[in-house]
Amino acid sequence: MGTRGRGRRRAPARGGPWLGAAAAFLLVAVAVFAYFVVRGDRHSSAAEPASPTPVGSASRACTPTAATTPRATPLPRADAFAAGGKHAAPIDVRVTVLNGSGTFGQAESVLSWLQNDRHFLRASNGGPAAHTQAATSLVYAPVHVDQARTLVAALGLPESALHATGKDRSATGRMVLTLGQDFHGIGKPFAAPVPTASVGTGCGGS
Structure with a gap:
């Protein structure tokens, strides 16, 4: 019995090497994981640089821009207008008034004045023009130049x-x-309208 007891005490512990190997593997795994985490953070920081501000963008945002004024296409002149020639009577002037000013009611106000104050009883309201135009125009056939002179004198x-x-x-x-x-x-x-300056956005003004 004493011999068997001594044999059991001399047998080496079987769990020792396996525990050491498991601990070493765990340490290696932790080191590898930490390496990839640090490397991933570096790559994400490099891949997301701050967006550069375009040169001159602030000045463009705060620079007032002039409001554009629509330009009318010039109509060709067919003859020289002689203001001192024959004038037709207001009752004989046939004209249609269109509003291309961009301001509501202008044609109606002119028509009312022509008919009630100057007796242009054959004047009529044509409503809004096809588009807004910068300059007033009077289109007439050359045979109606005497009527044109009368209207020019009345409206200036x-x-x-x-x-x-x-x-x-x-x-x-x-x-x-x-x-x-x-x-x-x-x-x-x-007179031509004076362009107005529009305030740029992003200037912080009130």
Whole structure:
């Protein structure tokens, strides 16, 4: 019995080497995991650089821009307008008034004044023009120049507004008066609108 007891005490412990190997493997795994975590953080930081601010972007945002004014396509001049020639009677002036000024009611106000104050009883309201135009225009056929002179004298139209390019040369043919943005009311001089500056965004102004 004593011999068997001594044999059991001398047998080496079987769990010792396996525990050491498991601990070493665990340490290696932790080291590898930590390496990849640190490397991943570096790559993500490098892949997301701060967006650079475009050069001059702040100045462009705060620079006021002038409001654009629509430009009318110039109509060709067919003849020289002689203001001192024959004038038709207001009752014989046939004209259709269009509103191309961009301001509501301008054609109606001009028509009312022509009919009630100056007795242009054959004037009519054509409503809004196809598009807004910067300058007022009067289109008439050359045979109706005497009517054009009467209307020019009544409204004070500038020479630049006159265009003898009308195609209707009949006795009942009508002139077309299109009010532009240079019209500011009866009795007021025709003048181009002054561009207004629009405030840029992002300037922090009130």
